[in-house]
Amino acid sequence: MTGVSLKNIKKSYGGLEVVHGVDIEIEKGEFVVFVGPSGCGKSTLLRMIAGLEEISGGDLEIHGQRVNDVDPSNRGVAMVFQTYALYPHMTVDQNMGFGLRMNGTPKAEVAKRVSEAAKILQIEDLLDRKPKQLSGGQRQRVAIGRAIVRHPQVFLFDEPLSNLDAELRVATRLELAKLHQQLAGSTMIYVTHDQVEAMTLADKIVVLRKGRVEQIGAPMELYENPANLFVAGFIGSPK
Numbered sequence: 229m230t231g232v233s234l235k236n237i238k239k240s241y242g243g244l245e246v247v248h249g250v251d252i253e254i255e256k257g258e259f260v261v262f263v264g265p266s267g268c269g270k271s272t273l274l275r276m277i278a279g280l281e282e283i284s285g286g287d288l289e290i291h292g293q294r295v296n297d298v299d300p301s302n303r304g305v306a307m308v309f310q311t312y313a314l315y316p317h318m319t320v321d322q323n324m325g326f327g328l329r330m331n332g333t334p335k336a337e338v339a340k341r342v343s344e345a346a347k348i349l350q351i352e353d354l355l356d357r358k359p360k361q362l363s364g365g366q367r368q369r370v371a372i373g374r375a376i377v378r379h380p381q382v383f384l385f386d387e388p389l390s391n392l393d394a395e396l397r398v399a400t401r402l403e404l405a406k407l408h409q410q411l412a413g414s415t416m417i418y419v420t421h422d423q424v425e426a427m428t429l430a431d432k433i434v435v436l437r438k439g440r441v442e443q444i445g446a447p448m449e450l451y452e453n454p455a456n457l458f459v460a461g462f463i464g465s466p467k
């Protein structure tokens with residue numbers, strides 16, 4: 229079953245086109261990584277899927293439904309940002325439940341979902357802390373927890389590990405892979421410019437360059453059979 233489908237998706241800012249007709253088919257439950265150099269349009273694509281950015285052309289479908297004009301909160305997607313975007317004055321508990329409370333979700337249901345997510349992420353002992361009392365890695369878990377409580381069909385991650393130090397990045401990467409298994413059935417779209425992250429996390433990699441798709445395939449397919457020198461250089465280059 230198709231999870232997310234991008235058909236000839238375009239984006240212009242003030243008359244300047246930066247995404248030039250992108251086609252990507254993502255199966256439900258797949259872990260897909262968008263990879264490519266800075267400025268190639270990764271975040272723009274993700275923000276269009278999230279509904280945070282208007283789509284200039286083409287069709288975006290989630291589970292077979294065209295959602296170009298559907299409100300972000302009704303798309304079944306949740307985004308985890310690079311900068312975490314936590315509310316400094318709220319506790320971890322309040323941060324995680326905030327979106328649900330705003331939607332009018334009953335208190336007991338909010339509490340249940342927050343405790344569920346805290347358990348998955350192993351942050352049950354941090355629920356009463358404020359963001360400034362947390363390490364970078366712990367903040368990142370809270371940001372992921374805030375997405376999990378919404379029970380989205382599609383998770384969107386924009387370079388979620390880029391603010392962590394190298395060691396923590398590896399540990400968190402392994403946890404993300406585990407999370408995908410635990411939340412079986414949920415589709416994950418993960419943006420990075422890091423080849424190693426792409427190779428280790430992805431069921432399928434989308435290589436982007438200057439607002440266009442260069443190649444789509446499983447990590448080993450791209451590695452063994454790159455479509456061109458750009459893909460070969462990007463996927464193959466050691467880090």
Ligand code: ADP
Nearest residue numbers: 241242246264265266267268269270271272273
């Ligand atoms: P990436 O995430 O791959 O680094 P982006 O999606 O952020 O790339 O950007 C793709 C292109 O769109 C870049 O050329 C960038 O300068 C341009 N761009 C992104 N956001 C805006 C904006 N709000 N206004 C104008 N140009 C933008």
Ligand code: MG
Nearest residue numbers: 270271272386
């Ligand atoms: Mg970006």
